[in-house]
Amino acid sequence: MSLYGRTDEAGNVTKAGRGIAASSQAKTTVFVNETEAALESNKERGLNAPGWWSYFSYTDSSGATRHKAEQLIFIANADGTENLADDTIAADVAVIIDIQTQPADTAVAVGAALQLVLAATATPPADASVLTYQWQKKSGKRWADVAGETATTFDVASYAATDAGSYRVKINSTNGATEKISAVAVVTTS
Numbered sequence: 001m002s003l004y005g006r007t008d009e010a011g012n013v014t015k016a017g018r019g020i021a022a023s024s025q026a027k028t029t030v031f032v033n034e035t036e037a038a039l040e041s042n043k044e045r046g047l048n049a050p051g052w053w054s055y056f057s058y059t060d061s062s063g064a065t066r067h068k069a070e071q072l073i074f075i076a077n078a079d080g081t082e083n084l085a086d087d088t089i090a091a092d093v094a095v096i097i098d099i100q101t102q103p104a105d106t107a108v109a110v111g112a113a114l115q116l117v118l119a120a121t122a123t124p125p126a127d128a129s130v131l132t133y134q135w136q137k138k139s140g141k142r143w144a145d146v147a148g149e150t151a152t153t154f155d156v157a158s159y160a161a162t163d164a165g166s167y168r169v170k171i172n173s174t175n176g177a178t179e180k181i182s183a184v185a186v187v188t189t190s
Contacts, residue, residue, distance in 0.1 A: 027056045029072070036090045041178045047090050051075040063136050063143025065170065065179050095177035096123050097131065103154070103167060103185035114156040114163060116185050122173045130174040138166040138184075161189050 030053045036042050037050050046069030047053055054070045101119035108114045122131055135149035146154070146167075156163055169182040 027054045030055050030090050032090045042090050044178055045069055061142055095173050097171050097173060097177045097180040099182055102183040105186045107188045107190035108159040109190050110159060110161055112159050114159040116154040116167055118152050118169050118182055120171050122177055132172045134170045136168050164189050
């Protein structure tokens with residue numbers, strides 16, 4: 001038996017997270033078992049061994065999602081029982097995001113409606129698998145999130161010339177899929 005617990009139970013989270021100092025990042029204490037540590041999507045987040053981890057993610061200035069994982073305690077022979085809802089960080093199964101419909105280039109008249117469309121799925125479609133979307137617009141050399149645009153469609157009721165530019169979508173899954181970024185759609189004024 002481990003001093004910090006070999007299962008992801010609430011009491012063990014408290015024990016394992018004692019060493020995390022307060023900071024500006026919203027860190028989460030996450031338990032990773034052997035199965036989760038072996039998945040490529042978790043390794044890409046830095047969660048590559050069984051045990052307790054301090055984890056947070058952020059979006060950098062170029063619009064890419066970055067991950068910071070620090071192992072707090074290594075647990076040999078970790079119990080694979082799932083008691084906490086931490087699959088948004090450490091997935092149990094390899095989930096792949098597939099884009100069926102990419103946003104397309106379009107020319108829009110000032111005052112007309114603008115709509116960009118994306119269609120994507122997660123495989124396998126686990127019960128808890130929900131895709132999340134964040135539309136971004138290129139600003140100079142960087143991508144910036146478009147506030148409130150978190151659906152599969154990007155809609156502007158009355159297009160203005162300032163809406164012209166390059167757009168893309170960051171797609172994530174609530175059960176740990178590797179982030180996927182759509183093709184770039186260029187919007188011009190007709």
